[in-house]
Amino acid sequence: MTAITFDTLKFVRTLRDADFDEKQAEAISRAFKDAQDGAELATKVDLRDLAHRLTIRMGTMIAAAVVVITALDKLV
Structure with a gap:
């Protein structure tokens, strides 16, 4: 710190x-x-690490949403 x-x-x-x-x-x-x-x-490094983790989390959520939508589309 x-x-x-x-x-x-x-x-x-x-x-x-x-x-x-x-x-x-x-x-x-x-x-x-x-x-x-x-x-x-928070330091600049702390903020950069947080931004990185949030980017990964958002990417994971978007990928999961695409999988769910694709699966639902195949069922309908």
Whole structure:
């Protein structure tokens, strides 16, 4: 997983500039940092693998549908 840097000091300063007090700004910054640390972000490789698996799955479903339609056509 790719690491994403988060400048907590800049974040706290931004909140203080928006009239949050120091305690509130630090609490919000800590909560945001904790939430970000727990998040798993998809990488380009993850997305490429997912697209590949979906392509295979869709191809399989289409092939199965063709087989079913052909079989039903022969019965009718």
